[in-house]
Amino acid sequence: MSGKPRLTYFNGRGRMEAIRWLLAAAGVEFEEIFLETKEQYEKIIKDGVLMFQQVPLVEMDGMKMVQTRAILSYIAGKYNLYGKDFKERALIDMYVEGISDLMQMILIFPFSPPEAKEKNLDSVKERATNRYFPVFEKVLKQHGQDFLVGNKFSWADVQLIETILAVEEKIPAVLSGFPQLQAFKIRMSNMPTIKKFLQPGSPRKPPPDEHYIETVLKIFKK
Amino acid sequence: MAGKTKLYYFDGRGKMESIRWLLAAAGVEFEEEFLETREQYEKLLQSGYLLFQQVPMVEIDGMKMVQTRAILNYIAAKYNLYGKDLKERALIDMYVGGTEDLMGFILLFPFLSAEDKEKQRAFIVQKATSRYFPVYEKILKDHGQDFLVGNNFSWADVHLLEAILMVEEKKSDVLSGFPRLQAFKARISSIPTIKKFLEPGSQRKPVPDDKYVETVRRVLRMYHDVKAN
Numbered sequence: 001m002s003g004k005p006r007l008t009y010f011n012g013r014g015r016m017e018a019i020r021w022l023l024a025a026a027g028v029e030f031e032e033i034f035l036e037t038k039e040q041y042e043k044i045i046k047d048g049v050l051m052f053q054q055v056p057l058v059e060m061d062g063m064k065m066v067q068t069r070a071i072l073s074y075i076a077g078k079y080n081l082y083g084k085d086f087k088e089r090a091l092i093d094m095y096v097e098g099i100s101d102l103m104q105m106i107l108i109f110p111f112s113p114p115e116a117k118e119k120n121l122d123s124v125k126e127r128a129t130n131r132y133f134p135v136f137e138k139v140l141k142q143h144g145q146d147f148l149v150g151n152k153f154s155w156a157d158v159q160l161i162e163t164i165l166a167v168e169e170k171i172p173a174v175l176s177g178f179p180q181l182q183a184f185k186i187r188m189s190n191m192p193t194i195k196k197f198l199q200p201g202s203p204r205k206p207p208p209d210e211h212y213i214e215t216v217l218k219i220f221k222k
Numbered sequence: 223m224a225g226k227t228k229l230y231y232f233d234g235r236g237k238m239e240s241i242r243w244l245l246a247a248a249g250v251e252f253e254e255e256f257l258e259t260r261e262q263y264e265k266l267l268q269s270g271y272l273l274f275q276q277v278p279m280v281e282i283d284g285m286k287m288v289q290t291r292a293i294l295n296y297i298a299a300k301y302n303l304y305g306k307d308l309k310e311r312a313l314i315d316m317y318v319g320g321t322e323d324l325m326g327f328i329l330l331f332p333f334l335s336a337e338d339k340e341k342q343r344a345f346i347v348q349k350a351t352s353r354y355f356p357v358y359e360k361i362l363k364d365h366g367q368d369f370l371v372g373n374n375f376s377w378a379d380v381h382l383l384e385a386i387l388m389v390e391e392k393k394s395d396v397l398s399g400f401p402r403l404q405a406f407k408a409r410i411s412s413i414p415t416i417k418k419f420l421e422p423g424s425q426r427k428p429v430p431d432d433k434y435v436e437t438v439r440r441v442l443r444m445y446h447d448v449k450a451n
């Protein structure tokens with residue numbers, strides 16, 4: 001008996017958000033357990049369900065999966081969002097890894113000290129506009145297709161729309177030099193499963209706030 | 223036309239070493255171009271071959287692949303070192319994720335100040351013995367098989383051996399509480415392709431030294447301080 005996938009994480013984006021996006025894009029409903037206290041976290045460590053004592057944890061198909069990338073790869077593979085052969089998978093992996101590097105900068109942003117925040121924001125803007133967005137703008141321009149890889153919706157498209165929106169929250173005009181990405185953003189946002197995920201009341205989490213940061217720091221405090 | 227596999231990186235371990243290990247384990251020959259000067263790197267950047275302006279880059283099967291994890295995934299799948307189905311692949315990905323995190327602590331080690339190096343060495347050993355090694359020891363104990371996943375040699379085994387040897391370089395008796403890992407280490411080291419890779423004269427790179435750090439900093443113009451974990 002499989003039931004719905006069950007996600008264990010903080011009540012916020014962090015590393016789990018990419019997983020929520022991918023499950024939602026694949027049309028898969030899921031349950032969530034939110035870590036609120038240190039005691040809760042210590043209990044699940046003691047229960048031995050966290051292989052490396054870390055979250056995200058996703059229980060699905062009889063497995064207790066950890067390691068964000070392992071979880072995402074499994075979901076992509078299971079729901080046919082990972083290309084049709086090794087070479088398409090290679091392209092998807094390259095794109096996803098690149099986008100993740102950009103997303104990583106945003107992930108750590110709320111935890112950087114106040115005096116470093118402006119510098120970090122500049123770095124995000126610089127990397128997005130000089131290193132990452134130009135690549136995907138070019139990919140879309142060159143093949144003129146709706147999706148990044150193989151003329152088919154894939155994990156790479158989901159990861160890119162998630163990251164575009166996350167960067168825009170910090171730098172609203174960031175797509176101004178990227179017409180293909182602007183069109184891509186609209187196209188992806190209108191796909192039924194993604195459209196649903198972008199509506200209020202979905203499992204999508206808001207940008208990290210003080211309460212979220214406090215909770216994470218409290219739970220990980222030694 | 224497939225052509226030869228060619229690696230573009232510094233003459234040292236870094237992020238490319240896991241790729242060398244996996245290619246070697248799979249019995250795949252490869253060439254290497256070593257980045258020595260800033261000019262070489264800028265030429266490579268201008269060529270447009272580096273999708274995100276970064277190395278590692280591996281030319282393989284007509285592709286110019288970047289992103290270490292993408293490259294490793296491709297090699298593992300191509301050479302049947304990625305399990306037989308989605309679930310085995312998931313296990314391999316989980317295990318490799320753990321050894322990758324562990325080796326990540328060692329990756330930045332050469333760039334630390336002498337004082338931070340001692341702190342980091344202790345940190346690496348502590349994480350290895352309390353968080354990572356116990357997991358793999360238990361996996362091997364629970365199923366009693368020779369390999370981590372599916373009773374078949376896979377990328378997870380190669381990656382774990384690489385991690386074990388790297389941690390041992392920081393503390394030679396670090397496996398003393400892990401009898402199954404000791405046996406695993408002996409077993410995997412004697413697999414012909416791996417045995418060959420562990421012999422002098424192979425393309426395995428030595429422990430990074432100051433010259434390596436200097437080269438990386440010079441080529442990448444990466445002069446900022448690196449902090450310990």
